Structures are given as C-alpha cells and as structure tokens.
Amino acid sequence: MLDEKREAGHEARPNPKPRVLPWADCGAQPRASARAPSHAQAPEATRGEALRRRLRDLLSVYVIVNASTPLELVERLLDAGVGTIQLREKELPPPEQAPVAKELQALCQEKGALFVVNDFVDVALDSGADGVHVGQEDEAAASARRRLGPEKIIGVSARTPEEARRATADGADYLGVGPVYTSKTKMVRAPGGPELIARMREATKLPIVGIAGIGPGNAGPVIAAGADGVAVISAVLDAPDPVEVARALLEEVARAKRGRG
Structure with missing residues (x-):
C-alpha cells in the first residue's frame, strides 16, 4: 500500500557570487530608507500556524484510513475536498507504520490538508506528521x-x-467526541447522539469532530448541534464510490454550517 513515490528533479545552477552589503565591514547600519518595507520583514507563517488558522474548515470531513488504503484513493479524496486524513493502524508495529505515514504526510502537505497519526507519537515524530490523535x-x-x-x-x-x-x-x-451513532466498529459506550455534541459544545471552545456511525443523511444534525466536522471510516471507504460519498458529506456539512448562521 502507499508505495507510489514522487521524485522531482531540478537542474543544478551555479551559485551566484554573494553580494556584500556596503555596511557589512564597517559596522554601519542601513538608513531607514534603504530597508525593505516592514510588511516584507514579517516572518512567513509556519505550517502549524497555517493549519491552526484553517483547522475548523479542515476538520469538516475527516477520513480515517489504515495501511491497506490505496494512496491513489486518498489522493482522490483530498482532491474532492477532504481536509483531514488520520492513519489508524492497529495491526502493524510502529516502525512499519512510519513509511506509510511519511507518504501520507507528503501527500497531505502537497494538497494543503492535515495529516495526523492515531495513538503513536513515535510514528508522528518519525514521519514528520502534522500531529497526533490520542484517546483517553x-x-x-x-x-x-x-x-x-x-x-x-x-x-x-x-x-x-x-x-x-x-x-x-x-x-x-481539537476534540473527537463520540460515539454519536451506532458504529460497525467496537463500541464500549452507548451512542450519545447529537445531544452529546451539544453538551460538549457548551463545555469547550475547542473545535469538535463527531465520531462513530456518521455518514450522508445523519451528518447534518451533528454539525447543527455544534460540531465543526465529522470523522468517518466505513461510510466512505466501504462505499461503492468513496469520492461521491465524500462530496455528499462535504455538501451536507457545509449546508448545516450555513444553517447555524
């Protein structure tokens, strides 16, 4: 899985001769008029800062994949508008997850999306992932x-x-809150419904992602209750057309957000 590599070649160019500034050897400072405009001196935002500014939007549809999910499918989902990918892999030991995570991180960075690793901080560190999601x-x-x-x-x-x-x-x-609905995966607690989201929205200002049993047709009430996005696995990955389902979810989430005013 996830074994397609991307390589970009660049023609080598000779380094230009360094330009010595006139005050470099005499201790003098440039006049104010010689300095670049102040806005040009502002440091460029880091990737972490840029992701945080867009976090509520990036979390709108959050797809959880594993090591067997084809990279080509992940790319199509990102192109359709999915903003966050999580690698949740329970079968492979962490050292074997890192190469998969590196490919997903590179793809998400290329597409302007967020990539996080479930549970394993070591894998996030080794792969350069944007972050991690941890449970209690x-x-x-x-x-x-x-x-x-x-x-x-x-x-x-x-x-x-x-x-x-x-x-x-x-x-x-951000918080992952659930289970919202009944899910195909193992559930240790009864689903709380959109009411669970509403209670958590009152308790925190952090972005919230609803988890469990969510798909087209029931995502809207989760957003209406206060969630910023929905996390999905089987609703998308097990669908005959995962990209079509992802688009439907994106539209439903956007519509519900507009409805909140």
Missing part, C-alpha cells in the same frame, strides 16, 4: 505536546466536560 487510554496529551512541541496539531478523544477541560489544559487543538 493512550499517551496523555500533555506528554504528546512536550514531545511534539508547540507546532504540531493534537487531537484528543473526549466525552465529558471534565475530559474536555483536561484536554484543553494539556494543549489539545
């Missing part, structure tokens, strides 16, 4: 923040106001 039983968000630094995006699974407050204090950037 995984490495604590505070530990993940210390290891990843301030630039990376950290998502935390939460279901109660207390968990939301702790995640915020630990440096989380």
